[in-house]
Amino acid sequence: MSIVDFESRTESHRRELLAYCYRMLGSVHEAEDLVQETMLRAWKARDRYDERKASVRTWLYRIATNVCLTALEGKQRRPLPSGLGAPSTDPETPLLPAFDVPWLQPLPDARLGDPAEWAVKRDSMRLALVAAMQLLPPRQRAVWVLREVLEFSAAEVAEQLDTSVASVNSALQRARAGLAGAEGKVAQPDDPAVRQTVEAYVRAFEAADVDALVELLTEDAMLEMPPVPLWYLGRDDYAAFIRRVFTMRGVGWRMTPTAANGQPAVAAYAPDPDGGHRLHTLQVFTVTEGKIAHTVVFQDPAVFAAFDLPTVLS
Template sequence: MADTIFETRVEQHRGELLAYCYRMLGSVHEAEDLVQDTMLRAWQARERYDERRASIRTWLYRIATNVCLTALEGKARRPLPSGLGAASTDPETPLVPAFEVPWLEPFPDDPAERAVRRDGLRLALVAAMQSLPARQRAVWVLREVLEFSAAEVASLLDTSVAAVNSALQRARAGLADVAEVAPPDDPAVRRTVEAYVRAFEAADVTALVELLTEDAVLEMPPVPLWFVGRHDYGAFIRRVFAMRGTGWRMVPTIANGQPAVAAYAPGDGVHRLHTLQVFTVVDGLVAHTVVFQSPAVFAAFKLADTL
């Protein structure tokens, strides 16, 4: 196979491989490194690739799976604050970041590859997946999201079909409590997020709280702090306005196939990037907001520093 043709055929799978490695690792930046490693290994082994035995896509997933499983050996899972301890009931709790924790990162949406990437990317789902053993994680993604057959997955993992089916059953049980959510372009979801943005920009906490479910969750990595319920969620938002002022601006985007906004805080005549906020909307109300404040996350989403 000519090198240029091989390179072209391999590169067309980079986007979906990135999403796969992200689902496995929970980090965009680690996923990018692993995809690069996958591509390098594929290039080095190109003379040994036999398209009569497997499609180039299947072959690449075999390499990527091995790369991911190796990377996950001995590595701590990437959590969100709600996965580490009980919710706080004091909105005045000091906001002390825990930079030593390898926090779960959000994944930027790419319209060009949305159909491939969005399925199985919900933030809560990726967070739950981090608690699964690595091979279960791989089996679930390969079977449920990427729709490889049990026989193909067995070949990818050098195991039996029975072992694949058993791992899939256990993975399904571990992810059973993660609810489905409507896509961000669903009209009801869009209306809810737009109303939330209007309330936040107007510093109207009363209106904002009315858009929350009774048990809405607010969490904000790298601060290991989270709140549950309309009252505590609203109380913390009041604290935010007291600390950072009012007159925020919010720019819509998409993360993990969910509605999100880049939030810009006012100050010195400009609005400076403060957080990326990812929403889970259920039945027309915000059920979960994850607020990320990390330069690495901002860079992955290519967010402007100021407005």
């Protein structure tokens, strides 16, 4: 197989492989590295590939699965703050980052290409679900994604994992049980009602209108902010913390829209003393029935780099 033939047959799978590796690892940067490793191993093994035994897609996923499982050996899971303990009830708790925790990262929708091509799989990218997946043993994680999302047959997955169909079915059953509370539909960022809710939230935040912002929250809205291991539950505590943010960082914020994990998101820019605005956080929203139910606020330079966000707004 020539390099031209190899690239023509494998490149079309790169974005799907990135999404797969991301679901497995919970890190954009690690996923990108593992896709590169997958392609390198495929290139080295190209002369042993037999198209009579497996499609190129199946062959690549077997390699990617082995690469991911090897990468996960001995690694800590990637959590969100809500996965580490009870919510805080004190909005004045010191904001001390925990850099020793390998936090879950969001994945830019832009990395996945045309939204229409992966819209049917968007629910499997939700931050809350990817976080829950990190609690599964790696092989269960692989089985669930390969079977439920990528729709490989049990026999194909058994071949990819060098195991039996019975073992695959058993692992899938356990994975489904482990994810039962996290599965669900995500409101699409291009849905007009969702867009209207997020735009209203942005207007309220930019105006420092906490009362208007509260009206856009569900009663049990969650707010969490890795790498700070804090999270808040409920409208009142959410609002109290936002008031603290405006007290600490001032008013006159600016926000620009983006999308992550198939969910609406914004880049938030705090006011600078010189009159400009400097990148502060990336905020990813879960919208339920016209209300913000969950906001994950990322303040990590690695996340900013993955989204190609400008540091300063003119």
